[in-house]
Amino acid sequence: MSARALINVPRKAKRGEVIEIKTLISHIMETGFRHGTTGELIPRDIITSFTCKYNGEEIFATQLYPAIAANPFVTFHTVATESGTLAFHWIGDNGFEMTEEAKIAVE
Amino acid sequence: MKSSRRLFLAGAAAVTLLPFAAEATPEELAAAIKEVTGGAELRTGKVTLDIPPIVENGNTVPMTVSVESPMTADDYVKAIHVFNEKNPQPNVVSMQLGPRAGKAHVSTRVRLAGTQTLTAIAEMSDGTYWSDSQEVIVTLAACLEDLI
Numbered sequence: 001m002s003a004r005a006l007i008n009v010p011r012k013a014k015r016g017e018v019i020e021i022k023t024l025i026s027h028i029m030e031t032g033f034r035h036g037t038t039g040e041l042i043p044r045d046i047i048t049s050f051t052c053k054y055n056g057e058e059i060f061a062t063q064l065y066p067a068i069a070a071n072p073f074v075t076f077h078t079v080a081t082e083s084g085t086l087a088f089h090w091i092g093d094n095g096f097e098m099t100e101e102a103k104i105a106v107e
Numbered sequence: 108m109k110s111s112r113r114l115f116l117a118g119a120a121a122v123t124l125l126p127f128a129a130e131a132t133p134e135e136l137a138a139a140i141k142e143v144t145g146g147a148e149l150r151t152g153k154v155t156l157d158i159p160p161i162v163e164n165g166n167t168v169p170m171t172v173s174v175e176s177p178m179t180a181d182d183y184v185k186a187i188h189v190f191n192e193k194n195p196q197p198n199v200v201s202m203q204l205g206p207r208a209g210k211a212h213v214s215t216r217v218r219l220a221g222t223q224t225l226t227a228i229a230e231m232s233d234g235t236y237w238s239d240s241q242e243v244i245v246t247l248a249a250c251l252e253d254l255i
Contacts, residue, residue: 018209031218033195059207067191067199069167069216069249076202079209 003027007088009102013080021052021060022075025090025098031066047072047092055084080106130220131197136190139197143188143228144236154239156189156227165219165249174211174229174237184211186230193223206232218249 008022025047032044044066052060060076072090083106090098131139140149157171174184183206189199199217211229219225226240 031195054207057207060202060204062200062202063198064200065196065198067194067196067218069218073214073216075214076204077208077210077212079207081207 003090003096003098005088005090005098005100007086007100007102009086009104010080011103012105012107015080015082015106017080018077019080019104020075020077021086022073023050023052023088023100024071024073026071027090027092027096029064029066029068029070029072033066045093045096047090047096049091050074051089052076052078053087053089054078055082056087080104082106130193131191131195133192136192136197139190140226140228143186143201143230147234147236149228149236149238151238153231153237154187154227154229156225156239156241158225158241158243160242161244161246162219163246165221165245165247167216167249168219168243168245169214170217170225171212171214172227172229173213176211176229176231178206178209178211180206181232183232184208184229185232187211187213188228188230189217190226190228191217191219191223192225194218194220199225219243219245221245221248 004026006024010019013019027047030045034042036042046066047064050062059078086102088100153175155173162168172187176184184204187202190197191199202213222244224240224242228238
């Protein structure tokens with residue numbers, strides 16, 4: 001399954017600075033509580049987990065439920081400790097998986 | 108005659124309310140909160156749940172949770188959990204933070220199936236739990252409408 005993810009990470013930061021990270025991923029987030037035209041229950045299809053790793057170390061994790069709106073948008077903060085890569089990973093129903101990376105230069 | 112009319116009205120009211128039978132029960136909400144806190148005392152304060160008091164469309168409601176914490180290695184916010192009363196499932200989102208977050212301030216967008224109270228709970232590194240609740244009035248509910 002293909003999805004589009006948008007990541008907003010400052011390209012440069014000062015050491016020790018608290019930076020905001022914004023993430024958005026395209027996904028229908030079908031709740032599993034709705035009925036289709038013929039009355040059958042539409043099976044759940046949501047993103048269940050999202051994690052962010054800063055140079056391999058997990059700095060943020062979240063569990064998502066059907067109460068999260070379509071195209072999950074999540075923002076959080078982290079301390080810019082060193083230059084490197086922020087890796088974002090989404091996992092969902094029906095084998096959904098998506099990985100995205102962003103680079104940050106810390107001076 | 109009168110009684111049958113009343114009966115009809117009561118029946119009509121029941122039918123109208125029927126679609127909302129899918130909401131989580133207060134017991135389910137209490138159980139979901141207990142699963143997170145382990146029965147620990149829930150204190151009010153430190154947490155700020157920021158959500159518009161009135162929304163037109165429950166399908167996407169911006170929500171921000173911030174927690175007062177120095178976010179140092181020995182005093183930080185471990186996790187933030189958000190619960191609702193009236194969606195089919197009491198959980199909204201759970202987020203794990205750590206001292207590296209620098210600031211306990213997260214936001215996302217949620218779905219709300221009708222007017223209800225949302226509760227945000229913060230789990231601190233010292234084992235205490237803090238909470239904040241906000242009522243949201245929703246004009247157009249999410250989740251329960253069927254595809255046409």
